[in-house]
Amino acid sequence: MSRMIVGPFNRVEGDLEITLDFDGDKVRQAEVNATLFRGFESMLEGRKASDVLIFAPRICGICSVSQSVAAATALSQIYGVTPTENGQKAINLMLANENAADLLTHFYLFFMPDFAREVYQDQPWFSEVKLRFKAMRGRSVSGALQARTTWLKMMGILAGRWPHTLAIQPGGSSRAIVDSETLQLTLLARQFRQFLEQQMLGSSLERFLGCQTEAEFLAWQSNTTSSDFGLFCEVARALELSQLGCSPGQLMSYGNYPDMEGGRTFASGIFDKGGRKILNPNLITEDTHYAHYQGSDILSPWADNVAPELDKAQAYSWCKAPRLDGNVMEVGALARQVMTQQPLINDLMARYGSNVYTRIVARVVELATIVTLVESWLETGFTKESAFCQSATTVACSKGMGLIEAARGGLGHWIELEGDQIKNFQVIAPTTWNFSPKDSRNVSGALEQALVGARKLPNEQTPVSVQHIVRSFDPCMVCTVH
Amino acid sequence: MNILWLQSGGCSGCTLSFMGLEEQDLLSWSNMLDLNWLWHPSLTENSAQETKTIVQKVLNNEISLDIFCLEGSVIMGPNGTGRFHMLSGFNMPAKELILQLSQKAGYVLAIGTCAAYGGITAAGNNLVEATGLQYDQNQFGSLLPKHFRSAMQLPVINISGCPVHPAWVAETIGLIALNQFTESSMDSVGRPLFYANKLVHHGCSRNEYYEYKASAQKPSDLGCMMENMGCVGTIAHADCNERGWHGNSSCTKGGYACIDCTSPDFGRVKHAYQSTPKIGNIPVGLPTDMPKAWFIALSTLSKSATPKRIKENAVQDHIVISPEIKQTKR
Numbered sequence: 001m002s003r004m005i006v007g008p009f010n011r012v013e014g015d016l017e018i019t020l021d022f023d024g025d026k027v028r029q030a031e032v033n034a035t036l037f038r039g040f041e042s043m044l045e046g047r048k049a050s051d052v053l054i055f056a057p058r059i060c061g062i063c064s065v066s067q068s069v070a071a072a073t074a075l076s077q078i079y080g081v082t083p084t085e086n087g088q089k090a091i092n093l094m095l096a097n098e099n100a101a102d103l104l105t106h107f108y109l110f111f112m113p114d115f116a117r118e119v120y121q122d123q124p125w126f127s128e129v130k131l132r133f134k135a136m137r138g139r140s141v142s143g144a145l146q147a148r149t150t151w152l153k154m155m156g157i158l159a160g161r162w163p164h165t166l167a168i169q170p171g172g173s174s175r176a177i178v179d180s181e182t183l184q185l186t187l188l189a190r191q192f193r194q195f196l197e198q199q200m201l202g203s204s205l206e207r208f209l210g211c212q213t214e215a216e217f218l219a220w221q222s223n224t225t226s227s228d229f230g231l232f233c234e235v236a237r238a239l240e241l242s243q244l245g246c247s248p249g250q251l252m253s254y255g256n257y258p259d260m261e262g263g264r265t266f267a268s269g270i271f272d273k274g275g276r277k278i279l280n281p282n283l284i285t286e287d288t289h290y291a292h293y294q295g296s297d298i299l300s301p302w303a304d305n306v307a308p309e310l311d312k313a314q315a316y317s318w319c320k321a322p323r324l325d326g327n328v329m330e331v332g333a334l335a336r337q338v339m340t341q342q343p344l345i346n347d348l349m350a351r352y353g354s355n356v357y358t359r360i361v362a363r364v365v366e367l368a369t370i371v372t373l374v375e376s377w378l379e380t381g382f383t384k385e386s387a388f389c390q391s392a393t394t395v396a397c398s399k400g401m402g403l404i405e406a407a408r409g410g411l412g413h414w415i416e417l418e419g420d421q422i423k424n425f426q427v428i429a430p431t432t433w434n435f436s437p438k439d440s441r442n443v444s445g446a447l448e449q450a451l452v453g454a455r456k457l458p459n460e461q462t463p464v465s466v467q468h469i470v471r472s473f474d475p476c477m478v479c480t481v482h
Numbered sequence: 483m484n485i486l487w488l489q490s491g492g493c494s495g496c497t498l499s500f501m502g503l504e505e506q507d508l509l510s511w512s513n514m515l516d517l518n519w520l521w522h523p524s525l526t527e528n529s530a531q532e533t534k535t536i537v538q539k540v541l542n543n544e545i546s547l548d549i550f551c552l553e554g555s556v557i558m559g560p561n562g563t564g565r566f567h568m569l570s571g572f573n574m575p576a577k578e579l580i581l582q583l584s585q586k587a588g589y590v591l592a593i594g595t596c597a598a599y600g601g602i603t604a605a606g607n608n609l610v611e612a613t614g615l616q617y618d619q620n621q622f623g624s625l626l627p628k629h630f631r632s633a634m635q636l637p638v639i640n641i642s643g644c645p646v647h648p649a650w651v652a653e654t655i656g657l658i659a660l661n662q663f664t665e666s667s668m669d670s671v672g673r674p675l676f677y678a679n680k681l682v683h684h685g686c687s688r689n690e691y692y693e694y695k696a697s698a699q700k701p702s703d704l705g706c707m708m709e710n711m712g713c714v715g716t717i718a719h720a721d722c723n724e725r726g727w728h729g730n731s732s733c734t735k736g737g738y739a740c741i742d743c744t745s746p747d748f749g750r751v752k753h754a755y756q757s758t759p760k761i762g763n764i765p766v767g768l769p770t771d772m773p774k775a776w777f778i779a780l781s782t783l784s785k786s787a788t789p790k791r792i793k794e795n796a797v798q799d800h801i802v803i804s805p806e807i808k809q810t811k812r
Contacts, residue, residue, distance in 0.1 A: 002808075005568030010529045013494045036557070036567045036576075039493055043606030047615070048754035058602045061495020061645060074583065087702075098670050105501070113527055127565040135527035136509060136519055156728025160736015162502075163495045163645055164743075166756070167608030174701035174737030176799035310565055356774045389702035390798050462530035478493050 001028070005461055007035075009470060011135075013062050014477025016435075019316070020466065022456065028468070030451035032435045034319040037292070037308060037406075040482040042129050044425045045108060049078060049395065049417055052425065055163045056413065058478040062105075064163030065098040065155075069448070070230050070413040073402030076170035078417060080396030085260055085386045087172015089377055090158055092257045092265075093185070094168065095404070096370050096377075097154045099256075100192070103333065103367040104151075104430035106468040106474045107200075108133070108144035108228075111360065114471065119457065125234055127420075132228060137402060140199065140228050147195035147474055152186050157181050172389035177382055186378045193371050202227025205368045212343040214351060217361075221464070228350040229364055242357035245469030247450040249354035250327055252279060252433070254412070256405035257373070265373065266340040267407065270324065271349075276339065283325040283400040286428065289440035291320045292442070296440055298323075301426040302399070303416040321445060322428050330354055331409025331433045331471065332448040333356030334362035338451035342369070355450075356472040395420050406430055408474050428478035483515070483548040483661055486540065486583065487593070489521040489604040490567055491612050492578040493719025496594035498522050499645040502728070503652050515659045520545065530571055531631060537572075543584055549658060550587035550632075552580055552615055555596035555603040556625045559611030562566025566610045577625060584626055589658050590615065591641060593651060595748045598640035600624075600673065605749035615641070620671065620746035636665055640672035643720065644743035647727060650677050671746055673719065674739070682708045682715035682732070682740045684722035695786040696796035697779045701735050709765060712756045713739035716769045720744045735797075 007017035011030040017033040027353045038057050055069035059066040063369060069091060083091060097462070120126050133139035155162035158175060177185070193205060201208050202224035211217040222250055224230040232423030236242070236326055255268030270277050286304050289296040292315045293306040307317070337345040345365055348358050382388075395417060402413040409430030416424040447470065456463035489497070499506055501524070509523050519526050520536050528536065557567040558578050564575025572579060577665065584590045591617045595601035599619055604612035616638040618624040618733040641650050656672050657663040669678045686692065689776060691706035698705035707713035715723075722732040733740050741755050742748060754757045759766045768777050791803040 006530050006570065007529065008523070008533055009570070010523055010526055015489070015567070015576075026583065033570070035570045036491065037558075037610060038566075038603050038612070039607075042609055045606065047606070050756050051754055054755045055605070058644065060497065061493040063500045064493075064495060064498075102519035109501075109524065117527065136512070138527055142507050142509045145501060145509060146575070149502045149504055149507065153728045156726075156731030158736075160731050160733045160738065161722075161727035163493075163498055165736060166733065166741075167739035169701045171700075175735075176702050176737070178800060198628060286569075308560075308566075310560060335497045387702065389700065391700040425695050462532065467529060476494075478630070 027454045030448045033317045059482045061163045063406035068168040070402035070404045074400030074415045077400035079392035081171045081392045084381045086388045090173035099407040100370045152194045169428045176388040196454045242352040245356040245450040247354045252329040253336045253339040254403040254410040270473040287321040287439040289439040317437040321439040322454040331365040345460045359472045431475045431480040485549040486520040487551040490554040491557040492596045495645040503648040506736035548588040551591045552597045553593040555612035589631045595642040595644045598642040599746040602749040642744040676717045677721045680721040682718040695785045696792045702799040714742045715740035
């Protein structure tokens with residue numbers, strides 16, 4: 001048996017360290033450590049409730065809008081208001097814009113560059129992958145950055161700026177949109193569609209999203225080999241990425257993009273071997289047994305404001321271990337698309353479960369879907385009758401919970417007031433779920449389980465297989481601990 | 483030029499903002515200036531052992547370090563040990579490596595308000611003892627002492643902002659690459675003057691409402707946000723409204739207050755951010771270089787002369803009364 005400590009990881013948001021124990025060339029056990037603690041939850045104690053909207057987005061610069069939406073949702077319960085119809089649509093557009101930007105960034109900047117490493121130089125696809133995806137030099141990376149910047153101009157119109165906007169309020173959006181701006185947004189969405197169709201997919205979004213089964217998807221791939229995603233599909237087949245980084249596949253989604261009828265465009269729920277079930281957020285707990293906090297309790301987020309304890313004997317991470325009814329859950333695009341019964345992702349999940357391949361395909365399917373959603377929302381546009389925001393000034397209830405989906409998965413805020421001041425603010429971020437340490441029953445988190453069985457090549461000091469698995473979750477470590 | 487970018491107590495938001503550089507995509511811009519990225523946590527290929535080898539070579543003077551960027555605050559806690567952020571793979575507190583790299587670099591850049599002054603990470607009870615690189619809030623001297631000078635004889639360059647505007651970083655690095663950034667390029671708290679000698683108020687699209695003190699009362703109202711909504715654009719140092727974000731936008735164009743995110747005090751302000759603290763009816767955060775009595779006198783006068791159009795539009799989310807069309811006699 002040998003031990004390897006891997007870190008720091010590049011192209012992962014924030015600081016991550018993983019301890020791997022090997023049996024021969026195979027990982028026997030993994031411990032995931034989030035190494036940075038900032039103390040966001042306690043820094044808000046005693047502040048006015050509305051100040052959450054200043055602090056929450058700054059938990060994370062990559063899912064900043066998602067943090068704002070979770071906070072504003074919790075505050076809307078506290079103030080007893082709901083966003084106006086126009087306000088909700090504007091918020092959904094911002095959330096969709098951020099999520100799509102994240103999904104794009106992950107594919108081009110964070111995930112694909114690992115296949116341009118010299119370790120793959122003998123593969124027939126290597127020269128093409130290197131030309132397109134080599135970190136800091138890839139032709140496609142440059143194009144993706146341009147497409148991202150243009151797409152984010154939507155944030156300029158809707159949110160003033162990104163990241164860290166204050167446009168998202170409990171009663172709606174602070175930025176009313178006029179018709180000519182709806183037109184500008186529509187054209188920006190079309191420009192982004194053009195990039196996806198010409199560069200990333202090599203087919204119309206509709207043809208891609210029309211694939212309902214693996215067989216149809218494989219047929220689609222045979223016509224789009226020259227696209228960036230087509231190239232990924234070739235790499236995925238060659239390296240059998242569907243066998244890499246298999247997790248237990250217990251999936252959870254809070255659902256995303258609220259509509260005015262109280263539903264969500266992407267369905268919420270949980271999925272395991274028994275099928276789909278309703279999600280009961282009251283069953284969410286955090287376990288601090290292996291985390292650097294006082295005590296070893298299993299606590300509800302409403303009562304989870306535990307102080308740090310650096311030298312706790314068994315602790316190895318600043319990340320608490322969230323569990324749903326005691327179970328490890330995996331969150332992200334795969335969970336969202338399975339819960340919302342996207343046909344192709346349903347089929348791939350049934351065949352292969354959750355692994356590097358299905359996580360990436362689900363992200364690209366979601367990216368394409370989001371663009372079609374944004375287009376359809378803009379087509380109906382904003383109503384002339386409804387305001388964009390209503391006032392939220394009087395505290396109606398001392399508690400609020402905001403559950404929303406960032407690109408990386410389910411994000412929850414729990415806020416409790418005393419008078420009009422914050423008494424407790426708790427966050428469970430997507431990567432808190434995916435990269436959780438063991439719990440007090442010694443059950444490992446989703447990534448820890450997905451790493452078991454990963455192989456290192458002879459003389460590898462930082463196994464590339466481990467890097468593929470880690471990045472397939474699109475982790476965000478700053479969110480994780482906060 | 484060799485450049486190395488490290489993150490500590492922050493949110494990665496400055497990196498994510500920087501990636502949205504508009505003049506050119508980030509990679510093309512970087513190639514044009516011939517920058518050699520030794521490490522950037524979101525952009526470069528190398529991880530783990532590869533990274534540690536590069537850092538070791540810098541520390542052993544085998545690789546020269548022209549520009550060292552820190553994003554995020556320096557975590558000093560608990561009790562000055564820095565153990566709230568142990569740098570992964572290095573088995574050392576991040577603050578130690580930050581110190582060592584600062585001592586090797588030609589220029590040291592604090593990217594964002596956290597790295598410059600402590601920022602949001604140092605807010606509230608500041609459990610983690612977060613500070614800026616060479617400033618703790620507005621006090622000169624922190625991890626790096628007051629007398630610290632980088633190899634090019636400059637104090638830390640504080641590109642503050644929460645987040646930074648991508649062009650603030652790109653233009654600072656560009657000026658350095660062209661050897662045109664000197665101590666006279668910085669203001670008295672280390673910020674590049676090209677954006678810090680402007681006020682957010684300059685070019686604010688709500689100027690007419692400001693002139694007549696026609697004020698917004700709730701989010702999404704079109705009026706001036708100074709009187710009620712907590713806007714401090716008249717005292718905030720940045721060119722946001724002149725330069726524009728994402729094309730042509732800004733916080734005030736987004737319908738919300740400027741909260742002075744480039745300030746050394748950002749995050750440390752005690753009052754609630756989204757409403758204006760007042761004494762009686764008078765906001766406390768008045769323009770810093772104007773006699774208060776004058777300001778109040780002018781405000782009272784202009785308020786009494788506010789046209790109906792401006793008064794009514796100020797409390798709507800869209801224009802309800804259009805400006806009159808001047809008709810010249812034929």
